Amino acid sequence: MAAAHGRGLLHLAAAVDLPGALDAGPYAELVKLAEHGGLDFVTLDDSFARPGPDALGVLSRVAPGTRRIGLVPTVTTTHTEPFQVQAAVATLDWVSRGRAGWRIEVSTTEGEARLFGRRHAAPAETVWQEAGEVADVAARLWDSWEDDAVYREPAGGRYLDRDRLHHVGFTGSAFSVRGPSTLPRPPQGHPVRVVDATDGPARAVAARYADVALVRAASPDRAAAAREQLRDAAAGFGRRPESLLVLVSLLVDLGDGEHAAEPGHGGGGPRPTVQGPLYRGGPVDLAELIAGWHADGATDGFHLVPVAPRRDLERLVNGTVALLQHRGLFRTFYPGSTLREHLGLARPAGRYTVTGGTS
Amino acid sequence: MTVRRRMHLAAVFPGTDDTTGWPGPPGDARLAFPALERLARIAERGLFDFLLLDEGQRLPEHRGRVHDLEPAGRPEPVAALNALADVTTRLGLAATVGAGFAEPYELARRIATLDQLSAGRAAWRVATGGDPRAGENFRGGARPEHPARTAELVAAVRLLWDSWSPEGTPRPFAHQGRHFDIAGEFGLPRSPQGRPVLIQAGESEAARELAAASADVFLTRHGSPEAARFRYRYVTQRLAAYGRTPADLRIMPTVTVVLGDTDAEAQERAADIRRQRVTPHYTRYALERLWGRDLSGHDPDGPLPEAAPRGRDGETLALVERWRALAAEKGLSSRETVIEASGRQSFVGSPETVAAALHTRVREGAADGFVLAARLTADGLAEFADRVVPLLQERGAFRTEYEGTTLRSHLALSHRAAGSRPHRRGNTA
Numbered sequence: 001m002a003a004a005h006g007r008g009l010l011h012l013a014a015a016v017d018l019p020g021a022l023d024a025g026p027y028a029e030l031v032k033l034a035e036h037g038g039l040d041f042v043t044l045d046d047s048f049a050r051p052g053p054d055a056l057g058v059l060s061r062v063a064p065g066t067r068r069i070g071l072v073p074t075v076t077t078t079h080t081e082p083f084q085v086q087a088a089v090a091t092l093d094w095v096s097r098g099r100a101g102w103r104i105e106v107s108t109t110e111g112e113a114r115l116f117g118r119r120h121a122a123p124a125e126t127v128w129q130e131a132g133e134v135a136d137v138a139a140r141l142w143d144s145w146e147d148d149a150v151y152r153e154p155a156g157g158r159y160l161d162r163d164r165l166h167h168v169g170f171t172g173s174a175f176s177v178r179g180p181s182t183l184p185r186p187p188q189g190h191p192v193r194v195v196d197a198t199d200g201p202a203r204a205v206a207a208r209y210a211d212v213a214l215v216r217a218a219s220p221d222r223a224a225a226a227r228e229q230l231r232d233a234a235a236g237f238g239r240r241p242e243s244l245l246v247l248v249s250l251l252v253d254l255g256d257g258e259h260a261a262e263p264g265h266g267g268g269g270p271r272p273t274v275q276g277p278l279y280r281g282g283p284v285d286l287a288e289l290i291a292g293w294h295a296d297g298a299t300d301g302f303h304l305v306p307v308a309p310r311r312d313l314e315r316l317v318n319g320t321v322a323l324l325q326h327r328g329l330f331r332t333f334y335p336g337s338t339l340r341e342h343l344g345l346a347r348p349a350g351r352y353t354v355t356g357g358t359s
Numbered sequence: 360m361t362v363r364r365r366m367h368l369a370a371v372f373p374g375t376d377d378t379t380g381w382p383g384p385p386g387d388a389r390l391a392f393p394a395l396e397r398l399a400r401i402a403e404r405g406l407f408d409f410l411l412l413d414e415g416q417r418l419p420e421h422r423g424r425v426h427d428l429e430p431a432g433r434p435e436p437v438a439a440l441n442a443l444a445d446v447t448t449r450l451g452l453a454a455t456v457g458a459g460f461a462e463p464y465e466l467a468r469r470i471a472t473l474d475q476l477s478a479g480r481a482a483w484r485v486a487t488g489g490d491p492r493a494g495e496n497f498r499g500g501a502r503p504e505h506p507a508r509t510a511e512l513v514a515a516v517r518l519l520w521d522s523w524s525p526e527g528t529p530r531p532f533a534h535q536g537r538h539f540d541i542a543g544e545f546g547l548p549r550s551p552q553g554r555p556v557l558i559q560a561g562e563s564e565a566a567r568e569l570a571a572a573s574a575d576v577f578l579t580r581h582g583s584p585e586a587a588r589f590r591y592r593y594v595t596q597r598l599a600a601y602g603r604t605p606a607d608l609r610i611m612p613t614v615t616v617v618l619g620d621t622d623a624e625a626q627e628r629a630a631d632i633r634r635q636r637v638t639p640h641y642t643r644y645a646l647e648r649l650w651g652r653d654l655s656g657h658d659p660d661g662p663l664p665e666a667a668p669r670g671r672d673g674e675t676l677a678l679v680e681r682w683r684a685l686a687a688e689k690g691l692s693s694r695e696t697v698i699e700a701s702g703r704q705s706f707v708g709s710p711e712t713v714a715a716a717l718h719t720r721v722r723e724g725a726a727d728g729f730v731l732a733a734r735l736t737a738d739g740l741a742e743f744a745d746r747v748v749p750l751l752q753e754r755g756a757f758r759t760e761y762e763g764t765t766l767r768s769h770l771a772l773s774h775r776a777a778g779s780r781p782h783r784r785g786n787t788a
Binding site: 022023024028048050051052053054056057058060061062063064065079080081082083084087088090091092094095096097111114115116117118145150156157158159160161162165174175176177178179180182183184 | 391392395396414415416417418424425427428429430431432433434435437438439441442444445446460462464465468469471472473475476478495496497498500529539540541542543544546547548636638639640641
């Protein structure tokens, strides 16, 4: 019954944003809770525009204490160094043994630009074009060491097979990078790239480079339309449409008990708000919504952003997810160990590998 | 002369000096988390002040190709140290981040995050004087490094770290200088240790001046006791010009150690390590670097190249002359000369000998402590922690437990001074 539309497995992710939290403990608690529910990954948002710690730092901090869940920090591309960003994401992949993702974002405000004083704020089109270039060069740098570039034992005093190290020679609109990277290819080959594709300028980047696109859609019809559009665009870039997963991003407020407390919510579907569609209701009705949208082929899954993280994530895992698991609609354990495996995405062959690539 | 009885110890990974081979796990496994975790746990077991992770900005190249005679590949240090913060509780966590391409806000935030998440155990090692071609990997492009930019970067980063009120209220910051013009509000409160520890290094006049002005820890090269004492006094005397005292700066040479049950055994091990490292390939590489020309046809087991070196600078010519004299005196082949002349380990001997030598350096005012490098990765570090540290403790030269929780407390640096010390602002253009 589940495969009526050739649909894949249901994928679930949750945000673990904790405004004001500076200690590792509360973040670790939420990530472990999400892992207990078998979620594909957690996201941690970031921006230079507001107070709080560096998201990639936080998720690196919680990596050793978790075993399976994917870790997806937001890392912005407008005022950062592409070379440094790819090295940091690759390092997160190394320290988490293949569970790293990277939510690509841009900085559009003059306030952020002033923190760096390097250039003025630029239009979204410009900074998203650059974000696409950063996503592109990052993958090239991840590939710049072939998988077997490092000898297991030094041979004749040589530690590296330098025929398997490559300059990337990338020149973009705002920067250039020669390469190769300074660290070996990450365990996943390419850590998972995630893009919120709701707004126009981000869509092309998502279609071309993302493994996972997020869309803030308030109805299954809109979600289905966004998914189809993104996958068509991905095909237009020469990608297999299945290599792009599209998840519906919903704000969730599970504070009102077991069932929808207000008409028009819960079973009635999310309500549009300034921050995006908001689901307010009970965990059981949320499970209905998730199962329904997924069964209709409107989405590959959901990215859930709890409005009160400690309360809502607990209800989400112990209520909504438990129910989906009970119905056989969501995994009860992790069969794989990397984020790509959770998502059913193949480990990409290196672009510079001329022999022995996977077919 | 100031005599401190307690020495400070640190370890560096992967080690920037090219004197020794790599005993760690094979291949990529070096970068996998278990290898880093093991290293950090050993350092913490040895009650070390901190573990320093070096950054890579560009793979070293030789004659236009990636240099493959050293282990290469290193994690991005700040992300890796955040992970290590989860498996350690006291060890200081120091990240090398190059000053050449860094922007104050991004860098200050990344280090402050590590500091918050580790409850005050973070340090930034300000790397200067790197390969200018590393710029080919960065937005700024290849350009010579500007010492004044580094000084201004350090000042701006400190301004950001100190920008919130001690009571925890965000306050706006503004810095306008020749290299940076930034304003806004920093995203993180003050450090749990007052301010993250600043580590600097270098042998140049500019490096010493910057260290005297702003460093908490100054890393130097290993040298003879006389040279080390001279350098120690030289840097220490500069402190007063910046309103600082010797209590504000720890001077730590980077050293290599080879141990054996007896001194003779240690010497034999040290020689073995050098022989293993200086392969025929490595011999040619070392000669090509010094001679500055293609020597791919040169027989490493034959005599030193007859051709004159291409470099005409005094240092190169003097070194070539020294190698020639050494080879002539002892009748050595090229390879034997390289083995004999390069990669001398700093301290070689039984645990007793090494402990005594380290302690003497500190007592004589040549160092406040040491950063152990290269050969000591993993196994070597464990050997040091288990065999030398207890002897240092018996001598009363090293702590027997961590007395505080922050890196500043390990280094016996004042927390309060860190927050209130005046600092130089960048020059106004």
